[in-house]
Amino acid sequence: MRIYFDNNATTPMHPSAVETLTTLSAEVFGNPSSVHFEGRKAKQVLEDARDRVAALLGAESKDIVFTSGGTESNNAALRGVVSNGSECCHIVTTTIEHPSVTAVVADLEVQGHEVTRIKPQASGRVDADEVIAALRPGTRLVTMMLANNETGVIQPVKEVAEVCRARGILFHTDAVQAIGKTPVSVADLGVDVLALAGHKFHGPKGAGALWVRGGSGLAGWVIGGSQERRRRAGTEAVPLYAALGAAAQAVLDEQDLVLGMESMRDRLEEAILGAIDGSVVNGKDAARVPNTTNLRISGCDSESMVIGLDLEGISVSGGAACGSGRVEGSHVLREMGVSLEDARSSFRISICRFTKKDEIDQFVGAVVRVAASVRASTGAAVTA
Numbered sequence: 001m002r003i004y005f006d007n008n009a010t011t012p013m014h015p016s017a018v019e020t021l022t023t024l025s026a027e028v029f030g031n032p033s034s035v036h037f038e039g040r041k042a043k044q045v046l047e048d049a050r051d052r053v054a055a056l057l058g059a060e061s062k063d064i065v066f067t068s069g070g071t072e073s074n075n076a077a078l079r080g081v082v083s084n085g086s087e088c089c090h091i092v093t094t095t096i097e098h099p100s101v102t103a104v105v106a107d108l109e110v111q112g113h114e115v116t117r118i119k120p121q122a123s124g125r126v127d128a129d130e131v132i133a134a135l136r137p138g139t140r141l142v143t144m145m146l147a148n149n150e151t152g153v154i155q156p157v158k159e160v161a162e163v164c165r166a167r168g169i170l171f172h173t174d175a176v177q178a179i180g181k182t183p184v185s186v187a188d189l190g191v192d193v194l195a196l197a198g199h200k201f202h203g204p205k206g207a208g209a210l211w212v213r214g215g216s217g218l219a220g221w222v223i224g225g226s227q228e229r230r231r232r233a234g235t236e237a238v239p240l241y242a243a244l245g246a247a248a249q250a251v252l253d254e255q256d257l258v259l260g261m262e263s264m265r266d267r268l269e270e271a272i273l274g275a276i277d278g279s280v281v282n283g284k285d286a287a288r289v290p291n292t293t294n295l296r297i298s299g300c301d302s303e304s305m306v307i308g309l310d311l312e313g314i315s316v317s318g319g320a321a322c323g324s325g326r327v328e329g330s331h332v333l334r335e336m337g338v339s340l341e342d343a344r345s346s347f348r349i350s351i352c353r354f355t356k357k358d359e360i361d362q363f364v365g366a367v368v369r370v371a372a373s374v375r376a377s378t379g380a381a382v383t384a
């Protein structure tokens with residue numbers, strides 16, 4: 001059996017999500033906008049799914065807009081907030097956001113909006129005070145992720161959102177990597193717009209949501225129909241959203257497993273750090289979601305580790321490959337001040353709530369073997 005430790009890339013679907021998707025694809029084909037029986041049935045399924053996603057966030061169902069996933073949710077949120085004002089504005093963000101945020105912010109900058117980008121500290125966490133200090137008259141939007149996809153480090157969303165709220169600045173958070181790993185409550189966070197993606201918490205690919213605080217005045221992004229409160233026109237993918245709802249429900253029903261991830265992650269890290277000289281967990285000093293370990297093993301380039309582990313039947317993730325195919329080292333680690341060489345020796349392990357102790361122990365054995373063989377092949381010296 002293979003061991004899949006790349007759950008931050010995507011997760012296998014939960015059995016209840018698979019069941020919902022397959023059953024409803026066969027049985028619920030009506031258009032939720034139709035008034036007849038089939039339409040009403042589809043509408044009921046859609047609204048049940050919305051209730052479930054809302055419950056996961058402690059939100060009201062009316063504030064949930066279904067989307068195709070995290071990328072669309074982030075695009076829609078940022079463009080929607082900014083295009084609501086007629087003049088150019090100031091946006092504050094961080095240098096460790098996902099490309100679905102950074103690319104949109106860069107595009108808005110080209111259009112004339114001003115952008116301030118805050119770097120993380122060495123821990124991987126952005127300093128809330130630095131973000132707050134960057135706010136100024138004319139700041140319309142702050143966008144900051146809740147948990148980083150590469151390190152798992154949790155960002156000070158609540159602290160900054162509170163100040164933004166007092167100053168009338170809209171706050172968007174990309175919560176794609178936090179949902180299903182740590183409790184997320186929109187009321188507690190105090191944000192205005194929050195993005196999530198179903199496939200990161202055992203839901204289907206191509207289904208996500210944007211939570212928009214009532215009255216936030218976010219512009220619609222697909223026009224030509226009254227669906228999703230005129231924010232995203234087009235006939236809804238009812239079975240997909242129902243499966244997203246099932247995955248959301250499963251997170252709430254399986255909180256004991258969600259909580260159990262932390263001890264699995266700790267077991268993994270303790271064993272590896274104890275067994276391999278020159279191994280370090282990037283971001284270990286900051287609060288992190290309990291499923292993510294960004295591991296650096298000196299003398300072992302991430303590409304060799306990913307390939308070596310793949311041959312051992314284990315899937316993990318290395319740095320982002322650039323056009324030449326050369327692994328460049330994660331920009332998130334580089335922003336944290338990790339050297340290029342160390343960033344190239346780092347890879348990401350992301351477990352899920354169904355990960356078993358046996359898998360952790362097998363994984364540790366495999367990492368020890370693969371690291372030893374990579375070091376032997378390159379004659380690399382071990383540096384702490």
Ligand SMILES: Cc1ncc(COP(=O)(O)O)c(C=O)c1O
Nearest residue numbers: 069070071098149174176177197
């Ligand atoms: C933090 C973060 N935001 C957004 C996305 C994009 O989500 P999707 O793949 O659903 O478009 C990802 C995906 O990796 C992510 O990790």
